[in-house]
Amino acid sequence: KAGVTQTPRYLIKTRGQQVTLSCSPISGHRSVSWYQQTPGQGLQFLFEYFSETQRNKGNFPGRFSGRQFSNSRSEMNVSTLELGDSALYLCASSLSTRTAAFFGQGTRLTVV
Amino acid sequence: QQQVKQSPQSLIVQKGGISIINCAYENTAFDYFPWYQQFPGKGPALLIAIRPDVSEKKEGRFTISFNKSAKQFSLHIMDSQPGDSATYFCAASSMSSGSARQLTFGSGTQLTVLP
Numbered sequence: 001k002a003g004v005t006q007t008p009r010y011l012i013k014t015r016g017q018q019v020t021l022s023c024s025p026i027s028g029h030r031s032v033s034w035y036q037q038t039p040g041q042g043l044q045f046l047f048e049y050f051s052e053t054q055r056n057k058g059n060f061p062g063r064f065s066g067r068q069f070s071n072s073r074s075e076m077n078v079s080t081l082e083l084g085d086s087a088l089y090l091c092a093s094s095l096s097t098r099t100a101a102f103f104g105q106g107t108r109l110t111v112v
Numbered sequence: 113q114q115q116v117k118q119s120p121q122s123l124i125v126q127k128g129g130i131s132i133i134n135c136a137y138e139n140t141a142f143d144y145f146p147w148y149q150q151f152p153g154k155g156p157a158l159l160i161a162i163r164p165d166v167s168e169k170k171e172g173r174f175t176i177s178f179n180k181s182a183k184q185f186s187l188h189i190m191d192s193q194p195g196d197s198a199t200y201f202c203a204a205s206s207m208s209s210g211s212a213r214q215l216t217f218g219s220g221t222q223l224t225v226l227p
Contacts, residue, residue: 004155031213033213033214033215035215042217042218042219042220043156043201043203043215043217043220044217045214045215045216048213048214055213056213056214058214090155090156092155092213094213097207097213098207100146100158100161101146101158101213101215102157102158103148103155103156103157103158104155105153105154105155106154106155
Protein backbone atom coordinates (compact mmCIF):
# COMPACT_ATOMS: atom_id res chain seq x y z
CA LYS A 1 0.00 0.00 0.00
CA ALA A 2 1.47 3.37 -0.96
CA GLY A 3 2.26 5.78 1.84
CA VAL A 4 1.35 9.41 2.23
CA THR A 5 2.49 11.40 -0.77
CA GLN A 6 3.32 15.07 -0.53
CA THR A 7 4.11 17.29 -3.46
CA PRO A 8 6.24 19.09 -4.19
CA ARG A 9 9.15 17.93 -2.03
CA TYR A 10 10.94 21.26 -2.20
CA LEU A 11 9.79 24.79 -2.85
CA ILE A 12 11.47 28.17 -2.89
CA LYS A 13 9.19 31.18 -2.76
CA THR A 14 9.63 34.90 -2.37
CA ARG A 15 8.30 36.84 0.58
CA GLY A 16 4.77 38.04 -0.11
CA GLN A 17 3.91 35.25 -2.51
CA GLN A 18 1.45 32.49 -1.79
CA VAL A 19 1.98 28.73 -1.96
CA THR A 20 -0.15 25.61 -2.20
CA LEU A 21 1.04 22.25 -0.93
CA SER A 22 -0.61 18.95 -1.76
CA CYS A 23 -1.11 15.74 0.20
CA SER A 24 -2.47 12.40 -0.98
CA PRO A 25 -3.31 10.18 2.00
CA ILE A 26 -2.93 6.44 2.23
CA SER A 27 -5.66 4.75 0.23
CA GLY A 28 -8.77 4.43 2.36
CA HIS A 29 -7.69 7.00 4.92
CA ARG A 30 -10.19 9.78 5.44
CA SER A 31 -8.45 11.96 8.00
CA VAL A 32 -5.65 14.32 6.99
CA SER A 33 -3.77 16.58 9.34
CA TRP A 34 -1.01 19.10 8.69
CA TYR A 35 1.99 20.05 10.80
CA GLN A 36 4.76 22.61 10.57
CA GLN A 37 8.24 21.58 11.66
CA THR A 38 10.95 24.14 12.39
CA PRO A 39 14.18 23.91 14.41
CA GLY A 40 12.95 26.58 16.81
CA GLN A 41 9.32 25.61 17.37
CA GLY A 42 9.46 21.89 16.66
CA LEU A 43 6.40 20.09 15.35
CA GLN A 44 3.25 22.17 15.54
CA PHE A 45 -0.28 21.21 14.57
CA LEU A 46 -1.85 23.30 11.82
CA PHE A 47 -5.23 21.71 11.12
CA GLU A 48 -7.09 18.48 10.58
CA TYR A 49 -9.65 17.50 7.98
CA PHE A 50 -12.06 14.60 7.99
CA SER A 51 -14.66 13.99 5.30
CA GLU A 52 -13.93 17.40 3.74
CA THR A 53 -14.60 19.23 7.02
CA GLN A 54 -12.02 21.00 9.15
CA ARG A 55 -12.16 19.32 12.55
CA ASN A 56 -9.50 21.19 14.48
CA LYS A 57 -7.20 24.12 13.91
CA GLY A 58 -3.96 25.00 15.60
CA ASN A 59 -2.72 28.38 16.69
CA PHE A 60 -1.65 29.78 13.33
CA PRO A 61 -2.67 33.00 11.60
CA GLY A 62 -5.42 33.07 9.01
CA ARG A 63 -2.80 33.14 6.26
CA PHE A 64 -2.66 29.39 6.72
CA SER A 65 -5.64 27.58 5.27
CA GLY A 66 -6.50 24.20 3.93
CA ARG A 67 -9.13 22.06 2.36
CA GLN A 68 -9.93 18.45 1.69
CA PHE A 69 -11.50 17.00 -1.42
CA SER A 70 -14.02 14.21 -1.77
CA ASN A 71 -11.23 11.75 -2.57
CA SER A 72 -9.57 12.69 0.77
CA ARG A 73 -6.69 14.48 -0.91
CA SER A 74 -5.83 17.68 0.88
CA GLU A 75 -4.17 20.97 0.10
CA MET A 76 -2.85 23.64 2.36
CA ASN A 77 -2.30 27.22 1.30
CA VAL A 78 -0.14 29.91 2.81
CA SER A 79 -0.73 33.44 1.61
CA THR A 80 1.51 36.48 1.94
CA LEU A 81 4.55 34.38 2.78
CA GLU A 82 6.91 35.56 5.49
CA LEU A 83 10.52 34.51 6.08
CA GLY A 84 9.38 32.74 9.25
CA ASP A 85 7.15 30.43 7.22
CA SER A 86 10.25 28.58 6.04
CA ALA A 87 9.75 25.08 7.40
CA LEU A 88 9.09 21.45 6.66
CA TYR A 89 5.36 21.00 6.20
CA LEU A 90 4.17 17.54 7.04
CA CYS A 91 0.93 15.83 6.20
CA ALA A 92 -0.36 12.85 8.16
CA SER A 93 -3.20 10.55 7.26
CA SER A 94 -5.35 8.32 9.42
CA LEU A 95 -8.06 5.80 8.76
CA SER A 96 -10.32 7.73 11.08
CA THR A 97 -10.00 10.43 13.71
CA ARG A 98 -9.33 7.77 16.36
CA THR A 99 -6.51 5.84 14.72
CA ALA A 100 -2.77 6.26 14.29
CA ALA A 101 -1.40 9.03 12.11
CA PHE A 102 1.12 8.20 9.38
CA PHE A 103 3.28 11.00 8.05
CA GLY A 104 4.51 11.78 4.59
CA GLN A 105 8.06 12.93 3.86
CA GLY A 106 7.02 16.55 3.89
CA THR A 107 7.45 19.59 1.70
CA ARG A 108 10.47 21.74 2.45
CA LEU A 109 9.41 25.37 1.93
CA THR A 110 12.05 28.07 1.83
CA VAL A 111 10.94 31.69 1.77
CA VAL A 112 13.55 34.18 0.56
CA GLN B 113 -1.37 23.07 29.73
CA GLN B 114 -0.97 21.70 26.23
CA GLN B 115 2.77 21.24 26.55
CA VAL B 116 4.63 17.95 26.43
CA LYS B 117 8.10 18.15 27.93
CA GLN B 118 10.72 15.76 26.58
CA SER B 119 14.18 14.92 27.88
CA PRO B 120 17.02 14.58 27.26
CA GLN B 121 17.60 16.79 24.25
CA SER B 122 20.39 14.50 23.08
CA LEU B 123 21.53 11.04 24.06
CA ILE B 124 24.59 9.01 23.19
CA VAL B 125 24.68 5.29 23.96
CA GLN B 126 26.92 2.41 23.04
CA LYS B 127 25.75 -0.33 20.72
CA GLY B 128 23.85 -2.90 22.75
CA GLY B 129 22.95 -0.44 25.48
CA ILE B 130 19.55 0.78 26.61
CA SER B 131 18.28 4.16 25.43
CA ILE B 132 15.72 5.87 27.65
CA ILE B 133 13.75 8.96 26.67
CA ASN B 134 11.29 10.60 29.02
CA CYS B 135 8.20 12.75 28.51
CA ALA B 136 5.84 14.53 30.85
CA TYR B 137 2.48 16.09 30.14
CA GLU B 138 0.09 18.39 31.97
CA ASN B 139 -3.21 18.09 30.15
CA THR B 140 -5.21 15.34 31.85
CA ALA B 141 -7.45 15.13 28.77
CA PHE B 142 -4.62 13.47 26.85
CA ASP B 143 -5.42 9.80 26.34
CA TYR B 144 -3.24 8.72 23.43
CA PHE B 145 0.56 8.74 23.55
CA PRO B 146 2.53 7.79 20.42
CA TRP B 147 6.25 7.85 19.80
CA TYR B 148 7.70 8.79 16.44
CA GLN B 149 11.14 8.23 14.93
CA GLN B 150 12.49 10.66 12.37
CA PHE B 151 15.53 10.29 10.15
CA PRO B 152 17.05 13.32 8.37
CA GLY B 153 15.05 14.26 5.30
CA LYS B 154 12.17 11.99 6.23
CA GLY B 155 8.83 12.45 7.91
CA PRO B 156 8.21 11.06 11.40
CA ALA B 157 7.44 7.34 11.45
CA LEU B 158 5.14 5.89 14.09
CA LEU B 159 7.07 3.54 16.38
CA ILE B 160 4.69 2.55 19.13
CA ALA B 161 1.74 4.05 20.98
CA ILE B 162 -0.02 3.56 24.29
CA ARG B 163 -3.36 4.40 25.89
CA PRO B 164 -3.55 5.23 29.62
CA ASP B 165 -5.40 2.02 30.51
CA VAL B 166 -2.10 0.07 30.37
CA SER B 167 1.17 0.77 32.15
CA GLU B 168 3.51 -0.81 29.62
CA LYS B 169 3.53 -1.81 25.99
CA LYS B 170 6.31 -3.65 24.22
CA GLU B 171 6.96 -4.08 20.52
CA GLY B 172 10.23 -5.78 19.68
CA ARG B 173 13.08 -3.78 21.18
CA PHE B 174 10.83 -0.80 21.92
CA THR B 175 8.88 -0.44 25.17
CA ILE B 176 6.66 2.37 26.41
CA SER B 177 6.24 2.74 30.15
CA PHE B 178 3.31 4.87 31.30
CA ASN B 179 2.71 6.39 34.73
CA LYS B 180 -0.74 7.98 34.76
CA SER B 181 -0.54 9.41 38.29
CA ALA B 182 2.77 11.13 37.54
CA LYS B 183 1.65 12.11 34.05
CA GLN B 184 4.84 10.72 32.61
CA PHE B 185 5.72 8.22 29.93
CA SER B 186 9.01 6.95 28.57
CA LEU B 187 10.47 5.06 25.64
CA HIS B 188 13.02 2.34 26.24
CA ILE B 189 15.08 1.03 23.34
CA MET B 190 16.73 -2.24 24.29
CA ASP B 191 19.89 -3.48 22.58
CA SER B 192 20.32 -0.13 20.82
CA GLN B 193 21.82 -0.33 17.33
CA PRO B 194 23.60 2.27 15.16
CA GLY B 195 20.58 2.12 12.85
CA ASP B 196 18.47 3.47 15.71
CA SER B 197 20.34 6.77 15.49
CA ALA B 198 17.58 9.27 14.76
CA THR B 199 15.43 11.92 16.41
CA TYR B 200 12.65 10.59 18.61
CA PHE B 201 9.49 12.52 19.42
CA CYS B 202 6.91 11.77 22.02
CA ALA B 203 3.42 13.10 21.42
CA ALA B 204 0.01 13.23 23.04
CA SER B 205 -3.54 13.87 21.99
CA SER B 206 -7.07 13.56 23.24
CA MET B 207 -9.23 11.02 21.45
CA SER B 208 -12.11 11.41 23.85
CA SER B 209 -12.51 15.14 23.18
CA GLY B 210 -12.49 14.67 19.43
CA SER B 211 -8.97 16.03 19.02
CA ALA B 212 -7.27 12.75 18.29
CA ARG B 213 -5.22 14.03 15.40
CA GLN B 214 -4.23 17.25 17.15
CA LEU B 215 -0.96 15.82 18.35
CA THR B 216 1.12 17.85 20.76
CA PHE B 217 4.74 16.90 20.27
CA GLY B 218 7.70 16.97 22.60
CA SER B 219 10.80 18.86 21.50
CA GLY B 220 12.61 15.73 20.33
CA THR B 221 15.64 13.70 21.41
CA GLN B 222 18.59 13.24 19.11
CA LEU B 223 19.81 9.69 19.72
CA THR B 224 23.25 8.58 18.61
CA VAL B 225 24.22 4.95 19.00
CA LEU B 226 27.98 4.40 18.77
CA PRO B 227 29.22 1.25 17.02
